[in-house]
Amino acid sequence: MSRSTLPMIFRAAALAVAASMATAAWADDDVNDWREGKWVQWIYSIPASVNPVTDTTGEHCMVGQNGSTWYLASHSGGGTVSRTCTILQGVKLRFPVAGSNYVYAPGHCGDVDGISDSELRAIIAAVTDKLKVTVRLNGEAVTTKRVRSKVFATALPSDNLFGPVCGSSPVPAGLYRTVDDTYYAEIDNLRPGVHTLELIATNDANFNQNLVYTLNVVPRPRH
Numbered sequence: 453m454s455r456s457t458l459p460m461i462f463r464a465a466a467l468a469v470a471a472s473m474a475t476a477a478w479a480d481d482d483v484n485d486w487r488e489g490k491w492v493q494w495i496y497s498i499p500a501s502v503n504p505v506t507d508t509t510g511e512h513c514m515v516g517q518n519g520s521t522w523y524l525a526s527h528s529g530g531g532t533v534s535r536t537c538t539i540l541q542g543v544k545l546r547f548p549v550a551g552s553n554y555v556y557a558p559g560h561c562g563d564v565d566g567i568s569d570s571e572l573r574a575i576i577a578a579v580t581d582k583l584k585v586t587v588r589l590n591g592e593a594v595t596t597k598r599v600r601s602k603v604f605a606t607a608l609p610s611d612n613l614f615g616p617v618c619g620s621s622p623v624p625a626g627l628y629r630t631v632d633d634t635y636y637a638e639i640d641n642l643r644p645g646v647h648t649l650e651l652i653a654t655n656d657a658n659f660n661q662n663l664v665y666t667l668n669v670v671p672r673p674r675h
Contacts, residue, residue: 486632491547557628576632648665
């Protein structure tokens, strides 16, 4: 099955979200960003060899970043992971906490032809329904939002995240129909200095995640 629960939980099993704190209000463009699959498209576009989702130290957290919004990666499995990232002051951070997405690749990795959008949604909803998530920035709660995406296309490179998962039936480079059902959060207006971001998720069964980011926020250079 070509799926992913990004924190999350690889595929349907898959890649399975203070004064210094961010905005808590959700702007329409923020929610639309997630509904249109922007984070999912970003993470899967990055080759597996430098993909931030499998990074256990933070060394790849700047891969693929640009502009005034940066994405943080979830984790491709449970357990405790600590990452350290340097962030420019004024950058908005958007990130998943935990959830599930399905990259549908008929003929590869166990996927069969003829699976409808509603069936794909049901598969990932069964994963996300069981999750309980918590986000804390410097010890204070950050609002999360569960977002069920539109159907969108995801472009995979040849060196993609499904290689280690699919074994003898890898997913080749190409465009694939995708749906996402994930808890997301965002933070903004971080002051220069060191901040601690905790992304915690559990399904009260076999999945427990404690992903901790140490964010070093540095002033923008003056011209």
